Amino acid sequence: MKPERLLSLDAFRGFTIAGMILVNNPGSWSHIYPQLEHAEWSGWTFTDWIFPFFLWIVGVAMTFSFAIRTAKGDSKQKLLLNVLRRSAIIFGLGLFLAGFPFGLLWGHHFSFSFIRIPGVLQRIAVCYFIASVIYLYLSTRGQIIAIGAVCISYALMMFYIPVPDIGAGLFEKGKNFAAYFDSIFLTGHMWSATKTWDPEGIISTLPAIATALFGAITGDYLRKSPHSKEEKSAWMFVFGAGLLLLGALLDMWMPINKSLWTVSYTIFMAGWALCIFGIFYFLIDAKGIKKWAHPFIVYGMNAIFVFVLSGVVARIMGLWKFNVQLSNGTFDNVSMKTIITQNIFDPLFSPINASLMFALCWVFGLYVVVWWMYKKKWFVKV
Secondary structure, three states, rough: OOOOOOOHHHHHHHHHHHHHHHHHOOOOOOOHHHHHOOOOOOOOOOHHHHHHHHHHHHHHHHHHHHHHHOOOOHHHHHHHHHHHHHHHHHHHHHHHHHHHHOHHHHHHOOOOOOOOOOOHHHHHHHHHHHHHHHHHHHHHHHHHHHHHHHHHHHHHHHHHHEEEEOOOOEEOOOOOOHHHHHHHHHOOOOOOOOOOOOOOOOHHHHHHHHHHHHHHHHHHHHHHHHHHHHHHHHHHHHHHHHHHHHHHHHOOOOOOOOOOOOOOHHHHHHHHHHHHHHHHHHHHHHHOOOOHHHHHHHHHHOHHHHHHHHHHHHHHHHOOOOEEEEEOOOOOOOEEHHHHHHHHHHOOOOHHHHHHHHHHHHHHHHHHEEEEEHHHOOOOOO
């Protein structure tokens, strides 16, 4: 029997991708509400929810996808080939966003020698592939052991492998084993804001795999448990609260840190994912209260597409420049984004609210696009 579609998961995915677009597109990076940017280093904000939520959703969704394909008679080998294909496409889209527009438009400078290899979509691709292999070939108990294995491996490396001239066991910015490892294997291909380490680097991807596996375990529970939907909601809150407590306790040993994707961050954010999704699941699937979530469902049905579209349009608006006269009488090349913010939003709001209104309009504008696609039943899948 074909598994029932989880509208709450579509809505939660849409909530997450809308949040990702909101925090990625302020009118000005100099004027942002604290909750709409990442914690400066250790700690967490609303923004630090978004990426682990998306990875957790990937884990939940793949259990339903595999169940559908298995019901159609697909073998594990065929499932893995499909996973490999999808992972390659998602990774490729990440590289496309990193390089766009490849030096072909305006004053954009590009070289494959310095293209950023890690990234949000690249990490999703890697975690999806590895978590899928683990899920397909291991039982739930084996998946729990795999979570422990990747988290313990990460902790051992971070605590006990010394960094030259620095030592071992540090979690400071740029002075830790993850950063050192990136500097060896990703030189010239890291986030331009750091250049010496990457927030989606190699070592920190290990516990990110655990994030996807937490989602996979949840997905199996939702599919297979005999509990009522109300009971499932309650148990998600119980386990979510337990993970939140454990993550907070581990913070005393290893700081909650998104850029390093620490073990405490992994567990803490899995707890938040369970609790927040539990609300969506209870209202939408258990109680049938759906109207409020429709905009999120619309966003969630074309999540990867709208993320890529947002990145492409943002890059074009940043590169598309006009020679305009400034208030001091001089002329300068100003981007389309700056012209819009200065002429539409800045006269109406304070700097921080003008920046927020620009981001909200960005979210709404993309919603119009995906709403039209939803009405046409156009769903871009990879």
